[in-house]
Amino acid sequence: MQSSTRKMGIMTDVHRRFLQLLMTHGVLEEWEIKRLQKHCYRVHDRNATVEKLEDFINNINSVLESLYIEIKKGFTEDDGRPIYALVNLATTSISKMATDFAENELDLFRKALELIIDSETGFASSTNILNLVDQLKGKKMRKKEAEQVLQKFVQNKWLIEKEGEFTLHTRAILEMEQYIRETYPDAVKICNICHSLLIQGQSCETCGIKMHLPCVAKYFQSNSEPRCPHCNDYWPHDIPEVFNPEKEREAGTSKSNKKSLRSRQH
Amino acid sequence: MLQKPRSRPRSSAQSEKDRDRGRDGDARGPRGHVAEEAPSTSRGPGGSQETPGASSQGARRAQASPSVGPRTQKQLELKVAELVQFLLVKDQKKIPIKRTDILKHVVGDYKDIFPDLLKLASERLQYVFGYKLVELEPKSNTYILVNTLEPVEEDAEVRGDQGTPTTGLLMIVLGLIFMKGNTIKETEVWDFLRRLGVYPTKKHLIFGDPKKLITEDFVKQRYLEYRRIPHTDPVDYEFQWGPRTHLETSKMKVLKFVAKVHNQDPKDWPAQYCEALADEENRARPEPSGPAPSS
Numbered sequence: 404m405q406s407s408t409r410k411m412g413i414m415t416d417v418h419r420r421f422l423q424l425l426m427t428h429g430v431l432e433e434w435e436i437k438r439l440q441k442h443c444y445r446v447h448d449r450n451a452t453v454e455k456l457e458d459f460i461n462n463i464n465s466v467l468e469s470l471y472i473e474i475k476k477g478f479t480e481d482d483g484r485p486i487y488a489l490v491n492l493a494t495t496s497i498s499k500m501a502t503d504f505a506e507n508e509l510d511l512f513r514k515a516l517e518l519i520i521d522s523e524t525g526f527a528s529s530t531n532i533l534n535l536v537d538q539l540k541g542k543k544m545r546k547k548e549a550e551q552v553l554q555k556f557v558q559n560k561w562l563i564e565k566e567g568e569f570t571l572h573t574r575a576i577l578e579m580e581q582y583i584r585e586t587y588p589d590a591v592k593i594c595n596i597c598h599s600l601l602i603q604g605q606s607c608e609t610c611g612i613k614m615h616l617p618c619v620a621k622y623f624q625s626n627s628e629p630r631c632p633h634c635n636d637y638w639p640h641d642i643p644e645v646f647n648p649e650k651e652r653e654a655g656t657s658k659s660n661k662k663s664l665r666s667r668q669h
Numbered sequence: 670m671l672q673k674p675r676s677r678p679r680s681s682a683q684s685e686k687d688r689d690r691g692r693d694g695d696a697r698g699p700r701g702h703v704a705e706e707a708p709s710t711s712r713g714p715g716g717s718q719e720t721p722g723a724s725s726q727g728a729r730r731a732q733a734s735p736s737v738g739p740r741t742q743k744q745l746e747l748k749v750a751e752l753v754q755f756l757l758v759k760d761q762k763k764i765p766i767k768r769t770d771i772l773k774h775v776v777g778d779y780k781d782i783f784p785d786l787l788k789l790a791s792e793r794l795q796y797v798f799g800y801k802l803v804e805l806e807p808k809s810n811t812y813i814l815v816n817t818l819e820p821v822e823e824d825a826e827v828r829g830d831q832g833t834p835t836t837g838l839l840m841i842v843l844g845l846i847f848m849k850g851n852t853i854k855e856t857e858v859w860d861f862l863r864r865l866g867v868y869p870t871k872k873h874l875i876f877g878d879p880k881k882l883i884t885e886d887f888v889k890q891r892y893l894e895y896r897r898i899p900h901t902d903p904v905d906y907e908f909q910w911g912p913r914t915h916l917e918t919s920k921m922k923v924l925k926f927v928a929k930v931h932n933q934d935p936k937d938w939p940a941q942y943c944e945a946l947a948d949e950e951n952r953a954r955p956e957p958s959g960p961a962p963s964s
Binding site: 414416419420422423424425426427428429431435438439442445446466467469470471472491493502 | 746747749750751753754757758759793796797798799800816818821823824826827828829830
């Protein structure tokens, strides 16, 4: 039951339960959010047709708007999986983390964030992050403790760790994109295709423009001679495959098994 | 002026807000990020949320909440949004939220309209999330959120947190307390739990530290009351239901749980059944007015 010119959506218990359960996750993959949606319909409105996910979410977002939060959709930078997070629009700082972490822990995150943004690959090594431990605000933190804090960030999906190096979890990118763009306007990298914040990606070796791996995949799909969209020079990197949810499910591969497309250091 | 920024979902609604607001002369319009007028002003000295980058915007933000004079619709909206988020986050930890904390961390300069802010926040929490903002005990000036949606077994499969495996233990203890006449000695609790393989001194695979859970965590969360029994040697304590339990569940619900565990009917315990019925009747009577503080 929706009016055609909806200014603000209607909340029912289906939507409320959805939101409540969504809030228990930091971030959700698309199949998870669809399952959640179906669950909520089953509990409250068994006979109704499950609304198309995009419309369902837009409806909820129109209600959330006055609360300055939103269900935001993004894509993982390494393999282009669609993911969703409930994001705070009203503050630019890393306030969502503030309730779970102490002052010195937040500062450690900030330091790691800066190293990640400044890096060429989008990754900061554990060593480099830990070397900054003396500069942290708040209570003094030892390196051993800092290692555990970094693991806490990984568990809570703020950072991802690969082979001793850390990058931002897609959740952090979704939550903090605005903050990062405003705080580090010079260091920040932007994807040439989608114009969103870029942490990991491929660069043109001639003109330096960067693209997300999934953006590369889509842009050069079935193009036998990929060329840089900016300077037209030959694109020198491996073109990844476009994310296919059907193939994914069949193969049954977990995310951690996926081969990283980032060139390895060793 | 109402240009649509690129593919940002906020854009269309921003223009709606401008239309609705009318008298707000904010010329920054839809392009200005909401974030620039972020309501973090009142998080003042206590907050650790101020980041090095954000401090440069501090000056601009301070203008968004004057201490006197009329506030714009938008400022009020932001303030209510902040309050809602604060309450949601605080309630996640299940520690009751003190009014003084709310005033200090969120309301700040808007103290004069605190009752209205709280009422608005309470309405939004109910309408959007299905949570009711309730005062823990009358005049306690602490609040909790009570879920108006019934939890369902299948929720556990789609939750993101581990839910609370400790809920099982809590339910058992609540059941014990009720069935024993609403109060039970700590020694009796452990006598019972030992039979389930739960010991006060032994780490439990699921519950971790059961003693800490029962005598500290559940008490802090106000699910249980834990009082020393005077003149006992060795010292003994007694448990009763805490105020949160009374708000979140009921004697009938707990009785039904106990019955289910025994594969019996609640009516098989006539005394408790009568008590639960009386409790249901009490609940059905109209409640005194909601969370708006009286002082």
